[in-house]
Structure formats: structure tokens, C-alpha cells
Amino acid sequence: MIQVFCNKRGSGKTKELINLANRNVLTEKGNSVFIDDDSRCMLQVDKKIRFISTSDLGLMSYEGMYGFLCGIISEDYDIENIYIDGLCNIVDCEIENAAHLFYKLDELANRFGINVYISINHEKEAPEFIQKYTNYQLVAN
Incomplete structure (x- = not known):
């Protein structure tokens, strides 16, 4: 399963993603990985979660x-959740060009039974290929 948190910068996506990871680690049976472009929030993530x-x-x-x-998945077959904070900060590309990545991630997540949670900074409405994974999105006025 893939779930995307897509909204403008400063809207609380990182905090929500960290809270979700910290809540999930209390009940999950497998391992979790939190991926970020820097280590600013490393101390906010539960120590049971591998921070990269x-x-x-x-x-x-x-x-x-x-x-x-x-x-990461081939190194640890017990991974249950992967959290990716700020995909566009990690990869220097435009989100509109990420359709192929999401297609491959969907296949990977389903094949290995992994939940992937991704936050994306985006000022406009999410591209159509992301909307099926989104539950937290900028509302157009």
C-alpha cells in the first residue's frame, strides 16, 4: 500500500508522518525505516525505527x-513500513515526472506486503497519478 501526504511546504506533513511512524511502531510486527533528506528530525523518530x-x-x-x-528491502525482509519524508527534497526532480516511480513502488509494495508513506511538497493540486494514493492534499480555492 502507498499513502501520499501532498500539500504545500509548512503545512505539517513531516510532523504527521513522524507521528504516524511513532504510532505504528507500537503495534507493528515488522521493522520500519524512516528516510529523510537530512537528520533534523532523527531524534523525533522512535529509536526502534531505522532512520536514514x-x-x-x-x-x-x-x-x-x-x-x-x-x-533496503533486500537487506531486511521483515520491513513492514517505509516512511519517505520530502520525496522531492531527496530526489532532485519534478513530481510531475514521477509516474513511473509510483507505478514501480506500487508493484514493489504489493509484492512484499510493505506500506509506503510518502510526503511531498507541492503547491498545486497533486498530479493525477498520485491522487489515488493521497488522503492529505492541498485543496484548490
């Missing part, structure tokens, strides 16, 4: 991000 800062990893494309996630 991508600041030194040089992920530049959606293909690189997909390969990175495949590596």
Missing part, C-alpha cells in the same frame, strides 16, 4: 531512489 538520512548518498533520480528502496 540521504544527504550524503547522492540520490539524483527516481530510478536511483527505486534502486535504493530495493536495496
Whole structure:
């Protein structure tokens, strides 16, 4: 399952994602991974959750991000939840070009029974391919 939190910068997506991860770790049977572009929120994430800062990893494309996630999953078959905070901060690309990544992530999540939670900073309405995964989205006026 994929769930996307898509809204403008400063709307509370990171806080909501951290709270979700910390709540889920209390009841889940598998392992969790929290991925962020820096380590600012590392101390807010429960210590049972593996925290990964991508600041030194040089992920530049959606293909690189997909390969990175495949590596994490292949290293630990007990992963139940993956939290990705600020996808567009981690990968230096426009969200409108991420349709192929979401298609591949959907397949990966279903094949391995993993929940993937992604926050995205986006000022406009989410692209159509993301809307089916979104429950928290900027409302157009």
C-alpha cells in the first residue's frame, strides 16, 4: 500500500508522518525505516525505527531512489513500513515526472506486503497519478 501526504511546504506533513511512524511502531510486527533528506528530525523518530538520512548518498533520480528502496528491502525482509519524508527534497526532480516511480513502488509494495508513506511538497493540486494514493492534499480555492 502507498499513502501520499501532498500539500504545500509548512503545512505539517513531516510532523504527521513522524507521528504516524511513532504510532505504528507500537503495534507493528515488522521493522520500519524512516528516510529523510537530512537528520533534523532523527531524534523525533522512535529509536526502534531505522532512520536514514540521504544527504550524503547522492540520490539524483527516481530510478536511483527505486534502486535504493530495493536495496533496503533486500537487506531486511521483515520491513513492514517505509516512511519517505520530502520525496522531492531527496530526489532532485519534478513530481510531475514521477509516474513511473509510483507505478514501480506500487508493484514493489504489493509484492512484499510493505506500506509506503510518502510526503511531498507541492503547491498545486497533486498530479493525477498520485491522487489515488493521497488522503492529505492541498485543496484548490
